[in-house]
Amino acid sequence: GQNIDQPTEMTATEGAIVQINCTYQTSGFNGLFWYQQHAGEAPTFLSYNVLDGLEEKGRFSSFLSRSKGYSYLLLKELQMKDSASYLCAVSFSGGYQKVTFGTGTKLQVIP
């Protein structure tokens, strides 16, 4: 299988930092993506990691460890509009457009 695991829900305070973890099976790994999905809307692309390390993009950063099958999405200076589901997705070999998604982490930002 190609299980992708991430927490179901998280709550964090406005202005704080939150880390959303994602683990996956390493066999056949090609790349890892994070998407944001607001309720009732389509997912939108946030980040892409193919090599180990940290990729920073404004308030959002994504980290990857290929040997551990582990990634996290770091959100800094949380804003109320960051309340959304965050989807971890992995591209496995055997067809690079067969991107497998985790079930998503619903983040609630509270005042």
Add this chain to the structure above:
Amino acid sequence: KAGVTQTPRYLIKTRGQQVTLSCSPISGHRSVSWYQQTPGQGLQFLFEYFSETQRNKGNFPGRFSGRQFSNSRSEMNVSTLELGDSALYLCASHTGTSGRSGELFFGEGSRLTVL
């Protein structure tokens, strides 16, 4: 440029009927993927089309099928609808080329309710 367009946005069907959903990808994108999204299962991969050929397929029964036309527009069809087919069906557009793969551009989805 225009985004990914899916039609219809909402539809209600009864068990046993069939349904066809349409997706127009971003201009120039040759790959279209389809996903089923339900609260409990998240996004489940259905299939991916590239240049009118099905390139990848998920683990869904044969009642779920699709096709892609020469202009890259894609349709998916579900026959003999079951209650469990109620879901949001998302279409995702991609250039289809290698390199920075996986950045999918999603449409707003077609929400199907089966009664």
